[in-house]
Amino acid sequence: MLVVALLLALVGLATIHSASSELATDYSPRQALWLGLGLLVFFAAFLFDYQLLTSFGLTIYGGSLVLLILVLLIGKEAGGAQSWLGVGSVRFQPSEFAKIATALLLARYVAGCNRSVLKVNEILVASLIAAIPMALVSLQPDLGGAAMFVPMLAGVLLIAGIQWRLLVTAFVLVLALGAGVWNFAMFDYQKERIKTFVSPDRDPLGAGYQLRQSKIAVGSGRFLGRGYKQGTQSQLRFLPARHTDFILAVLAEEWGFLGVVTVLVLYFVYILNGAQVAMRARDRRGVLLAVGLLSGFSFHVLYNTAMVVGLLPITGIPLPFLSYGGSFILTNFAVTGLILGVDFRRHVNA
Amino acid sequence: MRVREHREELVLRLPVLRAVFSTLLVLVGGAYWFVQVVHGDFYLDLAENNRLRKYPLKAPRGLIRDRVGRLLVRNIPSYDLLMARDLSTDVQGSLTFAAKTLDLPFEELEAVLRSGKSKNQFRPTLLAEDLSLSQVAKFSAQALGHPEFEIEVGHRRLNVQGPNTAHFLGYLREVSAADLARPGTSYRAGDLIGRTGIEEAFDARLRGRDGERVVTVDSRGRPRRETRSKLALPGEDLTLTLDLELQEEAARYFIGRVGAVVALDPKSGEVLTLYSAPSYDPNLFSRRLDYAEWQELLADANHPLQNRSIQSTYSPGSIFKIVVALAGLGEGVIDPVETVRCTGSTKIYGRRFRCWKRAGHGRVNLHKAIKESCDIYFYYLGQTLGIERIARYARILGLGQKVNLDIAGEKAGLIPDIKWKLRARGEPWFPGETISVAIGQGPVLVTPLQLAAMMSTIANGGYRVLPHGLMGSGKTATQPIDLNPAHLARVKRALWSVVNEGGTGASAFVEGLDVVGKTSTVQVIEQKTWVNNRDLPFKQRDHAWFVSFATLGERQLAVAVFVEHGGAGSRVAAPLAKNLYEIYFRDQLALLSP
Numbered sequence: 001m002l003v004v005a006l007l008l009a010l011v012g013l014a015t016i017h018s019a020s021s022e023l024a025t026d027y028s029p030r031q032a033l034w035l036g037l038g039l040l041v042f043f044a045a046f047l048f049d050y051q052l053l054t055s056f057g058l059t060i061y062g063g064s065l066v067l068l069i070l071v072l073l074i075g076k077e078a079g080g081a082q083s084w085l086g087v088g089s090v091r092f093q094p095s096e097f098a099k100i101a102t103a104l105l106l107a108r109y110v111a112g113c114n115r116s117v118l119k120v121n122e123i124l125v126a127s128l129i130a131a132i133p134m135a136l137v138s139l140q141p142d143l144g145g146a147a148m149f150v151p152m153l154a155g156v157l158l159i160a161g162i163q164w165r166l167l168v169t170a171f172v173l174v175l176a177l178g179a180g181v182w183n184f185a186m187f188d189y190q191k192e193r194i195k196t197f198v199s200p201d202r203d204p205l206g207a208g209y210q211l212r213q214s215k216i217a218v219g220s221g222r223f224l225g226r227g228y229k230q231g232t233q234s235q236l237r238f239l240p241a242r243h244t245d246f247i248l249a250v251l252a253e254e255w256g257f258l259g260v261v262t263v264l265v266l267y268f269v270y271i272l273n274g275a276q277v278a279m280r281a282r283d284r285r286g287v288l289l290a291v292g293l294l295s296g297f298s299f300h301v302l303y304n305t306a307m308v309v310g311l312l313p314i315t316g317i318p319l320p321f322l323s324y325g326g327s328f329i330l331t332n333f334a335v336t337g338l339i340l341g342v343d344f345r346r347h348v349n350a
Numbered sequence: 351m352r353v354r355e356h357r358e359e360l361v362l363r364l365p366v367l368r369a370v371f372s373t374l375l376v377l378v379g380g381a382y383w384f385v386q387v388v389h390g391d392f393y394l395d396l397a398e399n400n401r402l403r404k405y406p407l408k409a410p411r412g413l414i415r416d417r418v419g420r421l422l423v424r425n426i427p428s429y430d431l432l433m434a435r436d437l438s439t440d441v442q443g444s445l446t447f448a449a450k451t452l453d454l455p456f457e458e459l460e461a462v463l464r465s466g467k468s469k470n471q472f473r474p475t476l477l478a479e480d481l482s483l484s485q486v487a488k489f490s491a492q493a494l495g496h497p498e499f500e501i502e503v504g505h506r507r508l509n510v511q512g513p514n515t516a517h518f519l520g521y522l523r524e525v526s527a528a529d530l531a532r533p534g535t536s537y538r539a540g541d542l543i544g545r546t547g548i549e550e551a552f553d554a555r556l557r558g559r560d561g562e563r564v565v566t567v568d569s570r571g572r573p574r575r576e577t578r579s580k581l582a583l584p585g586e587d588l589t590l591t592l593d594l595e596l597q598e599e600a601a602r603y604f605i606g607r608v609g610a611v612v613a614l615d616p617k618s619g620e621v622l623t624l625y626s627a628p629s630y631d632p633n634l635f636s637r638r639l640d641y642a643e644w645q646e647l648l649a650d651a652n653h654p655l656q657n658r659s660i661q662s663t664y665s666p667g668s669i670f671k672i673v674v675a676l677a678g679l680g681e682g683v684i685d686p687v688e689t690v691r692c693t694g695s696t697k698i699y700g701r702r703f704r705c706w707k708r709a710g711h712g713r714v715n716l717h718k719a720i721k722e723s724c725d726i727y728f729y730y731l732g733q734t735l736g737i738e739r740i741a742r743y744a745r746i747l748g749l750g751q752k753v754n755l756d757i758a759g760e761k762a763g764l765i766p767d768i769k770w771k772l773r774a775r776g777e778p779w780f781p782g783e784t785i786s787v788a789i790g791q792g793p794v795l796v797t798p799l800q801l802a803a804m805m806s807t808i809a810n811g812g813y814r815v816l817p818h819g820l821m822g823s824g825k826t827a828t829q830p831i832d833l834n835p836a837h838l839a840r841v842k843r844a845l846w847s848v849v850n851e852g853g854t855g856a857s858a859f860v861e862g863l864d865v866v867g868k869t870s871t872v873q874v875i876e877q878k879t880w881v882n883n884r885d886l887p888f889k890q891r892d893h894a895w896f897v898s899f900a901t902l903g904e905r906q907l908a909v910a911v912f913v914e915h916g917g918a919g920s921r922v923a924a925p926l927a928k929n930l931y932e933i934y935f936r937d938q939l940a941l942l943s944p
Contacts, residue, residue, distance in 0.1 A: 116359045159363050219385045219393020253397075257386040264379050268372065275368040279361050287360045291367065298371045302378060309381045 001273040002042070005321055005336050008266050009035050009329070012247060012322035018228060019243040019250040020324075027243050027324045034326045038333035045337025049345065053338075054285050057105035061129070064101035067094035068136040093327040095145045098133040099296055100334055103152060105129050107289035110160045114284065117161035126157060144315035147303075148296050155295025156288050159278075210246075213239045215310045218252040218260075225256030243324045245316060248308045263322070267301045277343040286342040293335045405565060406538070408504045409558030412585035414519060414548060416594040417620070417821060421510055423519055423549075428506035429481040431489065431499060432474035433463065438498035447496055451488045452478055474500055476540065507542070507549075511594070513629035514601040517657040518592060518621075518757070518819065520547020521632035545635075546657070548590065548819055551756045558585030589821040591620035596930050600625040603926045609894075609913040610658035610798045613930055616806035616899055616906045619816040619824045621755070623909075623930065624799075626658040660753075660760040663795035664912060667870035667919075668723045669897050670744075670790025672808070672841060675720055677743035678731045679837035686840060689713040692726035699782045703729050706871070720844035721853040723869070725789050732788025737779055740787060741767040746831050747804045748814065749796050756818050764795040790870065801897045802910035807831060808845075809866070809899035809906050812838050842866055849898065858898055858924040860931050862942045867898025867927065869919035891915040896923035900931045907934050 013035065017028035053060070071094050106129055113122045130153035138146035217239050220226065242250050252260050271294065278290035297320055304319040306312040318325055320332045385393065414423040431448065438444040445463065449456040463475055481489075481501070489499050507522050509515060522542040529537055537543060541560075544553035561582035593613075600611045604627035613623035628650075634643045647654050656662060678684040694710035695702055705711065705725040711718070719727035732740065744750060750765030764770070766787065768779040786792035799817065806815040812833050818824035845866040849855040854869040872893040894916035899908035909927040916922035932939070 114356055116356045155367060158367060159360050161359060161363070215385060216393050216396045218382065219390050220397035221386055222390030222394060223387050252382065252386060257382055260382045260386065261379060264375060264382075268375055271371050271375070272368065275364055275371075279364050284355050284357050284360060287357065287364075291364070295367070302371070302374050305375075305378045306381065309378065309385050311378070311381050 001270060001277075001340055002336060004266050004270045004273070005333070008263070008270070008321035009038070011251070011263060011266075012319075012324075014228075015247050015251045015254075015322065016243045016324050018254060019247060030326075031324050031329070034329040037326075038329045041330050042333040042337040045334045046341045046344065048341065050286065050289055050338060050341050051345070054104050054108040054111075054289060057101070057108040061101045061105040064094060064098040065132060065136065068098055068133060070094070072136065072139055093145075095133075095137045095140070095142060096327040096331040098137065099148065099152070099331060100293070100338070102130055102133050102149060103289060103292035103296065103338075106153065106156050106292050107285050110156055110288050111284035113160070115161070117163060118157065120166065123157060123162065123166065126160075127153060129153075142316060144303075144317040147315065148299050148317065151299035152292050152296040156292045159291045160288060210239075210314055211310055214246055214249045214308055217242075217246075217249040218309055221253040221256040221259070223257045225252075225254050225259055228254050245304065245314075245318050245323060246308055247322045247324070248305060248319055251322070252308070264305065267320075271298055271301075274339050277339050280346055281342050282346045286346070290339050290342050293339055297332070297335055405502075405563040407561035407563055407580070407582040409560050409582040410505050410584045411507060411558065412556040413587045414556075415587070415589045416592045416597075417590065417622070418593075419589070420594045422515055422590065422592070422594065423507060423509050425505035426508045428479065428504050429483075429486045430476060430502045430504055431478040431481055432502050433477045434474040434498050434500060435463075438496075444496060444498050447492070448477060448499065451485055451492075452481070454478070480506065507633070509632045511597070512631050512633060514598055514625075515592070515594075516547075516629045516632040517626040517659065518547050518590075518597075518624045519632065520544055520549035520551075520757075521635040522549055523635060546759065547757050548588070550758060552588060552820065556585045556588065559583040590819050591615075591618075591622060591821050592624070592819065593622040593934070595933055596623040597625060599929050599933055600926065601627075601629065603929060604628075607913055607916060607922075608652055608658075609911070609916065609923075610662070611909065611911045611926060611930075612659045612799045612802040613907055613909045613934075614802045614806050614815065614817055616809035616815060616827070616908045617813075618826055619806070619818055620821070621817050621819045622907065622934070624659050624757075624819070626656065628652050628654045630654040657757075657759060658912070658914070659798045660755060660757065661797075663761050663763045663797055664893055664895075664914075665792075665794055665872045666749075666790040666796045666801065667872035667893070667895055668725075668790055669801060669868050669870040669895055670787070670794060671720060671723065671728050672804070672845070672868060673744045673747055673749070674728050674731055674735065674740055674788050675716060675841050675844075676747070676833060676837055677735050677740050678716070679840065680743060680834060681735060681739055683734050684716060684731060686716045689715045690719070690724075690727045690730055692724050694726075696726050696729060698729060698733060698785055701782055703785055716840075717844045717847070720841065720868070721847045721851065723848075723854055728788045729785050732784050733781070735784075735788075736781075737767055737784045737787060740784070741765050743833075744794075746833060747807060749794075749800050749804065751800075753797075753799050753803050753817050755799060756820055756823065760799070761797055763797055763800060764793055766793040791873070798910045798912045801895075802908050805867075805897050805899045805910065806908040808838055808842055809901065809908050811835055845898075854920045855896060855898065855924050857920055858896060858928040858931075860900065860928055860935075860939075862939050863900050863902055863931055863935055865898055865900045865928075865931060867896060867924070869924060870895035870897075871917070871919045874915065888915050892917055894919040894922040896920070896927050898924075898927050900935065902935050902938050905935065905938065907931060 013028050013031055016031050017026060020027040106126060109129060110118070110122070110126055113119070118126075130149045134146045134149040239246055239249055248260070248263070251263065274290060274294040274297070278287050278294065281287045281290055300317055300320050303312060303317045307314055307317065318328050321329070410425050413421060413425070416422055431452070433444065433448070435441065445456055445459050449459050452459070459477055462477055486501050489496070489501055493499070509519055509521070523545045525537045525539070525541045525543045529535060529543060530539060544550035544556065549556065559582065561580040563579045596613055600623050604611070604625065608627055610626045611623055612621065614621055630647050691713050692705055692711040694708050695704045697703070703725070706723065711722055711724045711726070714722070714724045714727050716727070718724065744765040750763050752760045752762050754760070771777055771779045783792055787794055803815050803817055806827070807813060810827050812830050812835050813827035814829045814831050815827040816824045845868055846864065847853055848869070849858050849865045849867050855865075855867045858865050858867055872895065874890050874892060892915070894913040895911070896919050897910045899906055907930070909930055911923040911926045913922045
């Protein structure tokens with residue numbers, strides 16, 4: 001699993017180099033630095049006993065909430081969202097940290113509800129655990145970052161056991177909530193993105209630009225790709241956000257369908273491994289921690305890949321290990337470390 | 351020992367989640383297959399279009415000169431502002447910037463952009479024309495922040511003479527959808543095309559062939575390298591038969607007047623002057639955008655866009671007596687010495703017909719009838735000839751049909767006959783109508799160009815003249831018309847005395863020059879009694895005609911002058927002919943009178 005993660009990270013590094021070589025700054029050395037740090041984080045996460053970590057879940061969770069509130073108060077704005085917290089020259093996104101904290105607390109709490117199917121009040125508490133950081137993140141506003149708490153919660157609840165009746169009720173509730181959010185809480189730019197997604201040719205030069213350029217980049221790669229650093233969409237800068245959220249479009253253009261499939265297979269292996277870890281984890285906490293983390297991870301992969309190819313509306317959800325971004329890389333390695341840590345401790349007696 | 355955990359249920363549920371993720375991953379993979387492999391070529395095409403930008407290299411249109419090489423139309427460099435909408439991430443912001451730089455209202459640019467949008471989404475839209483150099487500099491300075499703007503260096507057509515030559519030379523307009531839809535068209539959206547006059551008639555020769563510069567650009571439109579460029583082929587320069595000096599005099603004379611003048615070389619058929627008043631500034635139109643002035647011209651009650659020299663038809667009035675006289679001689683129904691008695695009016699078919707001269711002319715023969723334009727003489731002559739014979743001679747002289755000038759838009763006019771009456775009105779021809787036609791009233795309609803051509807035929811001794819505006823494109827008049835030269839000479843002598851022996855055309859008399867002509871004053875509405883023209887409102891006043899030609903040695907010039915609602919032809923129309931003759935024969939006349 002670590003091997004897969006490292007492979008993906010290296011592919012990402014090369015692609016970032018290609019995507020940003022035309023820019024004033026090449027982002028790949030920085031990304032390499034982050035990868036190095038990521039490895040350290042991985043080992044730290046791997047070595048920490050998840051039992052211990054989850055026991056401190058509430059404290060970590062509380063800490064992450066404080067950071068999220070801080071970021072709203074004194075955070076730095078970038079790309080329209082106030083999501084960065086700076087300490088000296090180091091900046092990081094507390095929302096990334098909050099994801100892990102939430103997974104830890106969810107695992108601890110739901111594991112404590114030791115029955116085969118959860119009770120309604122337990123589900124409500126679990127939902128609340130996810131909802132608080134989610135609300136704070138969406139206030140930044142970072143809708144993409146907020147959205148990923150949903151699959152994490154859903155994954156944990158599904159595995160922990162939820163009644164069919166409740167599932168249907170929840171589904172209806174989400175639909176109603178969605179309609180409400182659309183009407184009252186969404187910003188125009190977000191509505192625009194969704195409308196654009198429904199009919200991208202509505203305004204090919206305005207809101208649909210990113211989507212259109214991304215599809216052109218992906219499509220023009222065809223089966224074998226146009227060759228490393230030969231993609232005109234990325235090299236001539238038609239594609240915005242190409243080294244971050246749309247890194248896969250660059251890869252698709254330069255390496256074609258073959259490259260995309262390779263990457264997808266790597267993710268597939270990662271997810272299968274993760275699921276394997278969850279299945280043979282020693283206890284409920286282990287299972288649920290792995291499931292929560294893996295669900296969030298899978299959501300990132302699925303949403304981003306689907307968005308780049310135009311299946312889903314554009315929102316700020318990067319691709320794990322490939323996209324450029326410090327906090328995000330660290331999070332992914334931390335996730336990997338935690339999952340492998342669960343596996344490592346399946347034979348250890350607590 | 352801890353309480354037994356419910357762990358197995360959890361693990362049993364895991365494959366479901368795994369299956370969900372796997373399925374979704376496969377679906378996403380399928381989407382990539384669809385986009386990359388199934389539709390890959392389509393997107394590759396789009397990527398190429400993103401990358402390659404084609405800049406047309408506009409071929410400079412051919413220059414136009416007058417008969418002695420004076421420049422009439424040239425091209426001036428023009429800087430036009432184009433906006434590539436696909437490069438603008440914030441259209442509102444782009445327009446605000448452009449509006450500020452151009453000092454134009456935002457709404458105006460927005461309207462231009464919107465109207466241009468429908469044409470072609472991925473072609474830059476023309477936003478403004480004729481930018482000043484300082485405006486161009488401002489856009490260039492902001493090229494990085496506003497990659498959507500592009501300055502197109504083109505050629506703008508400048509008609510040096512403006513209104514003086516507007517109708518003859520014509521103007522350009524942006525090609526219409528209909529032009530573009532024509533099979534095999536080489537025009538592209540945004541091209542200019544000659545719409546009237548010489549610009550239209552010789553558009554194919556004038557326009558040349560556009561080239562193309564193909565440039566690889568990045569997303570900001572910055573060129574990276576140039577490939578596969580094709581040079582533009584300039585259009586052909588044209589020399590016209592027009593004499594700018596005569597044309598300018600015509601324009602000067604028509605200031606404050608409405609009408610037209612055509613001057614032809616009676617032998618070669620070269621058009622030396624062709625002017626219509628009121629005129630307009632063609633430079634206002636030779637652009638791609640619509641301006642308010644255009645609408646104003648369309649709404650003008652005097653129809654400045656109408657080329658009255660070829661597109662308007664009028665009653666010839668007394669000038670038609672030339673036709674009737676030639677018909678009378680040709681058909682042998684008159685003896686030139688025979689006289690008719692004019693007492694100012696007469697009764698034919700039980701109806702009273704008046705002569706323009708209330709007191710009457712007394713006894714008149716053909717010569718005197720032409721010289722003094724006696725109506726009574728021609729009433730009787732017309733009655734004798736009948737409409738069919740008059741119509742035949744009118745057609746022999748080229749009336750009621752297009753002259754086939756190289757400029758398009760000519761009207762045929764009308765020479766009435768029995769068949770026409772039956773077809774157009776559903777009635778038989780009444781003999782009484784022939785009496786009116788005999789003095790050029792009634793349904794007879796001609797253009798100034800036709801009368802200039804008719805006078806040319808009389809001047810050159812009976813040859814059909816082939817008027818043309820492009821130097822070297824016509825043939826000398828060599829095709830004789832079906833008229834006896836002796837009859838022509840007799841009528842010519844009578845017309846000579848019209849000008850030179852105190853006839854109605856005396857105000858066209860030029861010392862040392864043989865001017866031969868005929869005046870005409872056409873009633874616009876039928877008057878029951880003799881009315882002083884000056885007491886009538888402008889639109890009811892008489893039209894004034896003077897058609898003539900002058901000869902000095904080998905050189906000849908035929909001139910037809912028409913002044914709408916001008917009053918008497920002798921007073922209003924003849925002086926312009928005289929001015930033109932004095933200019934045209936100036937050098938020769940100077941030799942005669944040291």
